[in-house]
Amino acid sequence: MTKQSSRRLFLRNTAIVAAGMSLVSKTPLHALTHQKSPFLGYNPYIPESNDLRKLPFMEKSLRIQGNLYDTIGENTVNDATIEVWHLSPNSSKYRHHGKIITNNDGAYSFITDFPNRDYGKMARIYFKITHTSKTYFTELLINDFGAHITGKHWEENYQLGEKLLPLKKGTINSSIITFNITISI
Secondary structure, eight states, rough: OOOOOOHHHHHHHHHHHHHHHHHHHOOOHHHHHSSSOTTTTOOOOOOOOOOOOOTTTTEEEEEEEEEEEEESSSSSSSSSSSEEOOOOOOOOOOOEEEEOOOOTTTTEEEEEEEOOOTTTTTTTEEEEEEEEEEEEEEEEEEEEEEEEOOHHHHHHHHHGGGGOOOOOEOSEEEEEEOOOOOOOO
């Protein structure tokens, strides 16, 4: 019986480790199959949750709800994934993340703490919407007086007509915002 040289043993062990790492790691596959977010703080590995609050009943809370519509803005889209995230209150970290699946009527809803804001900007909640092979990113701007959309969101969702502009109701400490979105299908 011949003794294996140290080089052969090293190459074999390296191949085993590399194969094991490729089976365990999602990073190489993720880079090939997921679109990069244009917004900071995106985390693709979040569990499905419609309650993003970290300390319920302690801070201002927001309930965001709405419908996801098709390209022409008339038919709702069910079974789409909506991922949301924002800066945590009194922090510069993105610790508030959630994933929601639209129901049979194309509706979604989640509750969260009022987001922090970057200096000189309004507080905002970021959205990643995925349906089949289509992905769409947008954002919702929020302050104590209302909810607003960006010019980019208006250009890409104008077909919603009267359903386009977000509506904010409630008090300063607890508000409900209706925010409708479209996606190409």
